[in-house]
Amino acid sequence: MPPRPDPSPLAGAGAPLAGLRVLELGHFVAAPFATRLLGDLGAEVIKVEPPGGDPVRQWGARHNGHAPWWSVHARNKRCIALDLKRPEAREIVLGLVRHCDAVVENFRPGQLEKLGLGAAAMKAARPDLVIARISGYGQDGPYRDRAAFGVIGEAIGGLRHLTDHAPGTSDLPPVRVGVSLGDSVAGIYAALGLVAALWRRDRRAPLSGPGCGGEAGGEAGRGAEVDVALTESVFSLLEGALPDYSTLGTIRQPSGGGIATAAPTNAYRARDGIWVLIAANSDPLFRRLAKLMGMPELVEDARFADNQARVRNVAELDALIGAWAARFDGRALEAVLAEADIPSTRAFTIADCAADPQFRARDMVREVEDPLHGPVLHPGVVPRIDGAVPPPRSTGPEIGADTAAVLRELLGMEKEAVAALQEAGVLRARG
């Protein structure tokens, strides 16, 4: 097994967030995803886990005893394990906060306060701290104490209702977007809010301003509390639905595989069962498609003469395209559509993504050596900044892998002290 590289300070040198140190008090998806993004951009991340580990370590199928997701979810992080119910652990966390620029957490609102680790306690340790808090419903309001479940939050955010076949088309339930969308989007928003607050805290005055070039701006040194709700993160994606409703009284409805205001655009099934997306919803594209289908007369047909007509008669149109598509296997269908320059693609599975030349060329799919697994394919860094991005500095480590090193570096704690605290059940350290 190759030795584990150390993702410690300055390892992200040159990357946009190099020099930033973030403490994660997170678990599951949202907060750990936020810090993963920050680590991808060069920040040093210290993740605090319970001695039993973040439950994600065991989610889904395992390889070599570990969830492969962990390799990605905790990459570029130093992992330390503490029992936060112990007062000694609380003191350690506050000691670390003193050395950190920011904290990201997704405990249920009020829970960190009960542990003596609320925003007030952390700010007392580090007055200019930026704290990003992620929760189901937000840190205040009448529902803040409700249990947060992703599927519930996505439904309250209005997305589940819209992710369905058109009313009356199917007896099946509206589908869940096939990923923990609300958690992930909340994580991205938390990262955005955190960096925005840091820009305010850390920036120099405008270069054109008076003083010694690097003079501090008016808000310099000001910390912040960032409050991200899963429900609100989802709700923020609804485009014009709210203003449309308030001015026109319209309640947006789902439209299945298509788009309510454009046609034809849908998924069509090829002979071998592969779904192929075809977006031919402009007059020139539709003309090309009709010709390709051997039915050039469709563009003269009053039912399909322009987008409005096509939207009105979309069921008939989709049936015609579907019947044509079903004459080809998926790959062949893709090929004839590409040849005719009509926007189209099969619905990629993860195998398709992994093999895609564009993802490969841009390092969005990259083989990484993981001491726990051997080679693992990792997704790349989004957003990409200044061209090519170096590979991850480390993969997700074992529980407590960095406890001793971090406590020594930041708190000056000797090996023996760490061992004593481990003995007492306050922390878990490895090696």
Next chain:
Amino acid sequence: MPPRPDPSPLAGAGAPLAGLRVLELGHFVAAPFATRLLGDLGAEVIKVEPPGGDPVRQWGARHNGHAPWWSVHARNKRCIALDLKRPEAREIVLGLVRHCDAVVENFRPGQLEKLGLGAAAMKAARPDLVIARISGYGQDGPYRDRAAFGVIGEAIGGLRHLTDHAPGTSDLPPVRVGVSLGDSVAGIYAALGLVAALWRRDRRAPLSGPGCGGEAGGEAGRGAEVDVALTESVFSLLEGALPDYSTLGTIRQPSGGGIATAAPTNAYRARDGIWVLIAANSDPLFRRLAKLMGMPELVEDARFADNQARVRNVAELDALIGAWAARFDGRALEAVLAEADIPSTRAFTIADCAADPQFRARDMVREVEDPLHGPVLHPGVVPRIDGAVPPPRSTGPEIGADTAAVLRELLGMEKEAVAALQEAGVLRARG
């Protein structure tokens, strides 16, 4: 009609991005959404549109001749109208770039270069510029020139395949997530990358460092190019799918309204057709649900004894819960589930979101006065920073509303010069 407020510099005073000036060369969804988020956080945004306006102004149903979405999509922005094909307009843009910290654009790769407005030209005007570029496939790689359609990008990102009923369950096509998800997520990532690059550019050295308190860090003054692809933004949401595939060979499949690894969690239809989400996928929650259903014996049933068993027999279990749920109307079903403290909710329509007490309490749904519409409900600010957020400084204005004011303020251009350029068709100014 009330006079339009001016969303100009320092109007976001105290907000995290107050003092930041961003130029948008955007259209449709992704880039305008990125700048909307930046404007929500206090940045001054100047949007450049063609004289005919951003097509979103006319998308969907209209109220008083304008798409209500525009009220939100262009809030806190100053809108100027230029014909970028004209050399005079190009000079104006480069003049504005000189006064801006950052640019956000979503032209097809290479198109701005053709207009003489590529990254090199903009950096010549402003060497420390941060440019965020959003495209379908990214700024390089073999597919960078392909036309970007949201539905195509979402399919290539792997999401369409996963947003469907389980294989073999339905003949209907996989559904589109009911919003322009790829565009919006790309927009959030672009905002994140932009602010991260600005933090590197603008920050002081650590306060503990040597020098005059505000000394510049090593990377101070360094601009950046942020490159966000729609496909990659979607692909970034796939959690463990890629590492699972590479280590175990598993290809993730869709699981309809449920979750592949937990049961019961799904949408169940009430008597009146309302879909109600129930997440009772832990042993204690399932026990409560079984009792509520009047079938406490289910927890002893070997088919449902633990989560693994319930996942194996999820179809039978969902049928039992579905039959029980169908005895209630939606509101009544919600009430009995809430009473039993089982995580649950109906799938919110936009009407439900608009009325939700938690969204209202946190200003996530707020009435805003719009000169073009009268009162309009606006979604709030995500992420929320430092508690309550002030209302928008302005709503989306008419085409060219700010052309004259911006060109006067930033370029010192007189009224007569603006009128002459308008006469010549280079720009469009109002009033």
